[in-house]
Amino acid sequence: DGGITQSPKYLFRKEGQNVTLSCEQNLNHDAMYWYRQDPGQGLRLIYYSQIVNDFQKGDIAEGYSVSREKKESFPLTVTSAQKNPTAFYLCASTTPDRAIPNTGELFFGEGSRLTVL
Amino acid sequence: GQQVMQIPQYQHVQEGEDFTTYCNSSTTLSNIQWYKQRPGGHPVFLIQLVKSGEVKKQKRLTFQFGEAKKNSSLHITATQTTDVGTYFCAGTEDSWGKLQFGAGTQVVVTP
Numbered sequence: 001d002g003g004i005t006q007s008p009k010y011l012f013r014k015e016g017q018n019v020t021l022s023c024e025q026n027l028n029h030d031a032m033y034w035y036r037q038d039p040g041q042g043l044r045l046i047y048y049s050q051i052v053n054d055f056q057k058g059d060i061a062e063g064y065s066v067s068r069e070k071k072e073s074f075p076l077t078v079t080s081a082q083k084n085p086t087a088f089y090l091c092a093s094t095t096p097d098r099a100i101p102n103t104g105e106l107f108f109g110e111g112s113r114l115t116v117l
Numbered sequence: 118g119q120q121v122m123q124i125p126q127y128q129h130v131q132e133g134e135d136f137t138t139y140c141n142s143s144t145t146l147s148n149i150q151w152y153k154q155r156p157g158g159h160p161v162f163l164i165q166l167v168k169s170g171e172v173k174k175q176k177r178l179t180f181q182f183g184e185a186k187k188n189s190s191l192h193i194t195a196t197q198t199t200d201v202g203t204y205f206c207a208g209t210e211d212s213w214g215k216l217q218f219g220a221g222t223q224v225v226v227t228p
Contacts, residue, residue: 035218040126042205042218043160058215090159105150105162106207106216 006109023091032074037088123219138222140189140206149208
């Protein structure tokens with residue numbers, strides 16, 4: 001079955017440690033995204049990638065890094081520079097309808113819940 | 118910058134009643150999408166609206182895009198317990214790939 005797989009589902013980290021969240025998709029989608037979700041708030045865009053070997057900062061990129069070496073994979077590293085990393089992280093992908101910009105529905109993974117101890 | 122606001126933040130509904138959640142943007146949108154997130158789950162796409170004044174229906178759900186393409190609404194009739202969850206709207210201007218999500222409306226249904 002096609003879909004997006006995020007791992008791990010739950011992760012605990014000590015302060016000062018970097019952690020990497022995995023996101024893999026087999027939907028053959030060009031675009032991939034990382035969102036952060038905090039209680040009572042919407043999804044905030046961290047980074048996105050429209051094509052392999054290219055990515056752009058979203059609204060809250062500070063303290064995070066990404067890579068897009070393969071079409072299927074878009075890992076997110078939460079660095080020690082991120083001041084408040086405890087959150088629910090969601091990866092998504094889409095293939096936009098190129099006739100009408102931004103018309104692709106987002107397919108989300110099940111999320112990774114990061115807790116900093 | 119673009120901001121998308123949703124009201125209400127919380128909605129308690131008696132089973133069988135109707136309710137509406139609203140989405141307002143500070144700028145004109147090229148399109149708007151709606152997602153539903155069940156408790157403990159991930160957002161799932163419901164629908165996309167592109168045209169000014171567009172209305173789409175999915176069974177008991179009716180979605181509308183405003184004439185000025187700056188607001189949208191989701192109306193649910195005869196609410197059921199399966200409607201529990203948080204409903205998000207997400208809109209974008211012309212910049213490719215940057216959906217701006219509202220904070221969501223959390224819906225609780227009492228039998």
